[in-house]
Amino acid sequence: MNIVVCVKQVPDTESPRKLKPEDSTLDRGAADGVINELDEYAIEEALLIKEKHGGEVTVVTMGPEKATDSIRKALAMGADKAVHLVDDALAGSDALGTSYALEKVLGRTGFDLVILGSESTDARTGVLPAMLAERLGVPQLTLASKVEIDGSAIKVQRVTDYGYDKVEASLPAVVSVVEKINEPRYPSFKGIMAAKKKPVETLGIADLGIEADKVGLAGSASEVTDFAEAPPREKGQIVTDEGDGGVKIAEFLASKKFI
Amino acid sequence: MAEVLVLVDHIDGEVKKVTLELLTAARRLGEPAAVWIGPGLENAKDKLAEYGAAKIYVAADEELTSYVVAPKVELLAKLVADKSPAGVLVAATGEGKEIAGRLAVKLDSGVLTDVVDVAEGFVGEHSIFGGAVIAHAKVKRGTPIVAVRPNAVAPEPAPATPAEEQVSVTLSDAAKAAKIVEKVVQEKGERPDLTEAAVVVSGGRGVGSAENFKIIEDLADALGGAVGASRAATDAGWYPHQFQVGQTGKTVSPQLYIAVGISGAIQHRAGMQTSKTIVAINKDPEAPIFELVDFGVVGDLFQVAPQLTEEINKRK
Ligand SMILES: Cc1cc2nc3c(=O)[nH]c(=O)nc-3n(C[C@H](O)[C@H](O)[C@H](O)COP(=O)(O)OP(=O)(O)OC[C@H]3O[C@@H](n4cnc5c(N)ncnc54)[C@H](O)[C@@H]3O)c2cc1C
Ligand SMILES: Cc1cc2nc3c(=O)[nH]c(=O)nc-3n(C[C@H](O)[C@H](O)[C@H](O)COP(=O)(O)OP(=O)(O)OC[C@H]3O[C@@H](n4cnc5c(N)ncnc54)[C@H](O)[C@@H]3O)c2cc1C
Secondary structure, eight states, rough: OOOEEEEOOEETTTTTTOOTTTTOOTTTSSSSSEEEEHHHHHHHHHHHHHEEEOOOOEEEEESSGGGGGHHHHHHHHHHOOEEEEEOGGGTTHHHHHHHHHHHHHHHHHOOOEEEEESSOSSSOOOOOOHHHHHHHHHHHEEEEEEEEETTTEEEEEEOSSSSSEEEEEESSEEEEEOOOGGGOOOOHHHHHHHHHSSSSEOOOHHHHHHOGGGGGHHOOOEEEEEEOOOOOOOOOOOEEEESOHHHHHHHHHHHTTOO | OOOOEEEEEETEEEEEEHHHHHHHHHHOOOOOEEEESSSSSHHHHHHHTTTTTSSSEEEEEEGGBSSSSSHHHHHHHHHHHHHHEEEEEEEHHHHHHHHHHHHHHHTOOOOOEEEEEEEEEOOOOOOOOTTTEEEEEEEEEOOOOEEEEESSSSOOOOEEEOEEEEEEOOOOSSGSSSSEEEEEEETTTTOOOTTSSSEEEEOOGGOSSSTTHHHHHHHHHHHEEEEEEHHHHHHHTTSSSSBBBBBBOOOOSSEEEEEEEEEOOOHHHTTTTOEEEEEESSSOOOOGGGOOSSSEESSHHHHHHHHHHHHHHHHH
């Protein structure tokens, strides 16, 4: 089975995250880059499926040069190879542009299964998996907390507000995963060493026939017009419990008409 | 005035509060036209009218709800083509965002997701990086599609008399590729939905065990609120995962958020920072959650929380 995992490098949530004043895009230099956390679950799920059904796992990432760190980590976890789409023309792409570019990459790798995290921790739009399913014209099996494959049949549990839906389709398909689907493995020392020798193909937009005016800041269909640090919350009142802490909160809630 | 399509979020006719918020927001942008997909409109009509729906497009065909997301998108795309609305509003729930995304691809239109406000001209306000930055964004191309975070806009009634129009769409084969064979409803008891609740009481590692979550539930029930949990608590298996608040859990924006035994890590804050009023109980005076609070008590949650519950019940 040809399994492709889309992996995004994001700024570490532990370090300060910023937008750049010039163009209101993410300041990727301001923070350490890490694999988007949910994408580790996507990689793990791909590896589990490969272990059970055979095949190959390819990591696809679109991002700046330094996203190779994330690719290496994915390969160290056990993915077989990677495709890295890097091009200055892609900087500042919105979700629509990103999904268009990723579609082109997937056109080149081919796939039986595309697995993504359900949301990134930086932009958190949560739209890419559905956008890709739409573009590729294959079943959308998103927000999955469980995936089962039997031949070309695939079943997932899709998390909903009320519980979950049981969904069935046939491959090829796009899957996005939620956090409780598995427990991502840590790369072993052997895995880290092996990753250094695994193939990473680096491509630019010309290699894939991506039209420059459909991506990047200029090609995007949406734009950030301005931004500012949120005003700090007014300093609240903090009291130490002296046996009446609960009553004190109740008084506060009453003053705010909550009770 | 141009129409603004509002996709109604409902479960078998029970309208979610976020729909009323969307209708309220839509009134600033044009004339709200509710789009109803699925069964159960009869019970819901009054609500939609009360909040200003000038029109209701009704698509009751069961096929539209038998497959994942795509059929709803094809219906909306057809409505956009036929009615040329000024824009489309959906709820920024998991599914709502997916609908917005697919529709954006279909229409080659820009999409803004998880906005906390939307102003004239479909300018969206984003609260990003755990609430640290406020950004405004707009759509440059196509019909603006905006997914609005539940509980971010205050719903205001503005009674209207909606005209009803039956609509339908012929689904493509691709839209019927992911079949929903069963909907499993997990018991949530009598509590309101986490993302919609006006009051959320969350417990963290400090709560210590699954049994102790009763303390959190009792407090939530006294306030008619929902129960949430930090990732430390859901990872430990003390409370089900769907109640996790934060970056990889649910984003909530209630009127009142009470954090009990939660330190206030950045990833937790990402899911609750836009709450209007924040209260915390924590035994560590240095806990970062206290940077956010309107009112905080440094103390043992096992003393303070039950006393608070008792005091609220006494005052009822
Ligand atoms: C603060 C902020 C707000 C933004 N708001 C919007 C907005 O409202 N509308 C809009 O159109 N754009 C927005 N953008 C731009 C958006 O971040 C990019 O287009 C991004 O590439 C896709 O969005 P996402 O990361 O939110 O994807 P999500 O849909 O949240 O990510 C889901 C999954 O898609 C995969 N994935 C995402 N990006 C890549 C990638 N580059 N390479 C490989 N796999 C990937 C990963 O598996 C990931 O887990 C915003 C950006 C920022 C920084
Ligand atoms: C990529 C990523 C995504 C994440 N996503 C999320 C997410 O979605 N949601 C989330 O919550 N976390 C998330 N986390 C985890 C987050 O970093 C924290 O680890 C987590 O929020 C901690 O939970 P906590 O506050 O309950 O536990 P702790 O940080 O251990 O805090 C427990 C608090 O309870 C207090 N306490 C203990 N006993 C008592 C008592 N008897 N009375 C009063 N107070 C007491 C302590 O003083 C302490 O402040 C994520 C982490 C990463 C890296």
